[in-house]
Amino acid sequence: MSPHTPQSIVVPYEPDALPTQLIRLGHPEVWERWRAVDRSAHAPHIVAVSGDSGEDWTAAALVTARPNTAYLKIVDAVGDVPAAVSAVVDHGRRRGLAQLKWEGWTASPEDAAAAGFTALSPPLTQSEGAAGPDAGYVRWLCDGVVTEPPYYGQTTHFTCGAVTALVAQAHAGTLPWEALDREAELRLWRDATNFFACEPVGLGVALHRAWPASPVTVHLDTDRPVLLGHYPENDQEWRALLQRASRTDAERERVPVDPRRLSLTAIRDAIGRREHVLLLLSLAGMQGFEVPHWVLCHGTVPGAVVIEDPWANAATGDTWVDAHLLPVPDPSLDTMSVISPEDFRGAVTIGDPRRRDMPGTDPAGE
Incomplete structure (x- = not known):
């Protein structure tokens, strides 16, 4: 034998x-x-x-x-x-x-x-309630080079938009890693919030105010207020008023609001230009519940976009190792980032500040 x-x-x-x-x-x-x-x-x-x-x-x-x-x-x-x-x-x-x-x-x-x-670089913080290991490791099975941002887990249930913006700026070299802390997280959230969520236009305006040298474009394919359907009618009214105020602020401060739906091809192209894309998606596809959530798109590999998710679901064994340098197939990301029931896609692109003054460069990435 x-x-x-x-x-x-x-x-x-x-x-x-x-x-x-x-x-x-x-x-x-x-x-x-x-x-x-x-x-x-x-x-x-x-x-x-x-x-x-x-x-x-x-x-x-x-x-x-x-x-x-x-x-x-x-x-x-x-x-x-x-x-x-x-x-x-x-x-x-x-x-x-x-x-x-x-x-x-x-x-x-x-x-x-x-x-x-x-x-992997150790996390600066871990998201609330998610105590993962001190160390983690990664091996890529495909071609492509993806640079590693800092991992910062949101310290509240509602500051995902602020955290993704801060991590994007740290990855771009605009913000020192050591400046990512709870005070910075809450300050940016306070400036961007629509109570409690950060809607795309308000987040874009807050980013522009915090880093005026960084070209910012909001992408939102609806002119209606968003992320309000689960509130009582009276609470929807004043939050909608704040969103209209954000639109006015964006116009006054010349923050472009692109009314077209940002495609996956456009997301890949933006990343190829060294831009960062803050993308609003639903957690239904990855976590099983329909909650809008901001992630950072910062890298690409064949067939997938690499994201930073500032939140990990401790109840399922999810940790920062899952959420960090996370590759999501293009079709999955395309589905996740159409927010129901309003059927819209919201995103904020942050350009490379060094490209703002280059001849022929459009800060909106068009």
Whole structure:
């Protein structure tokens, strides 16, 4: 008989019925972490490597990912760690994914580097209630170079717009990383808010006032007030009045408001010009509930746009490692960023301040 050739095995993760082969690898503190939250919304599964007998496992990894994205995340790898990670890499390639992440609960920097992963910069803050690992790692499975912004998790449930703007300016070199703090977050939110959300025009005006050298364009394909449908009629009225005031401010301060729907091609083109795109999307596709939320689009890889999401859903095992350098396929992002029921797309593009005075440069990116 020929000796058994180790093979990778992919099985669903069922927290109440861990496979015997996995239990034999002996990491009860790891199993406890895996079971601490309900990971079912992130399609958890186990990628394992069989032993010489073909019955036992020599290695295994718990793998998850947000829906409608182009990555996989290793929560932990146990047993023969290099073999487990190699099996996950092959698994990701077979699925045509752009990226792998690895949470640093048990991963050592040495094991991560040996497997081709790069250390992520530690988060400046983690979003409210989401205590992720101190370290995380990334490996790209596709061509392209994506520079890493700082990761800053929003410290409230309502400051996503302000945080994405601050991170964009830090990534552009306009704002020092150390200037990203709660005071800056709340100050910019206060200037941009429509109580409690930041609508696109108000956010664009606040950005222009905070950084007048940075070319700002608002993209909003409706002239109606937005993000108000869940409020009582009386509360809608005064928030709509504030949005009309933001329109007046934009006109007076010469902040362009483009009434056309910003396409995914235009988003990619803007990023190619070293611009940053603050994009309003619904969390329904990635988190399962219909809440408008601002993210930062700052990089592209084949088939996907790379975003920064300032919020992680601790209840599903989501952490800053998921939310940071997150590749979202173009069709998914296209769907997520049409806000229902009003059927609009809202975005703010921030240009490179160095391009403002270049001959032939249109700050609006047209």
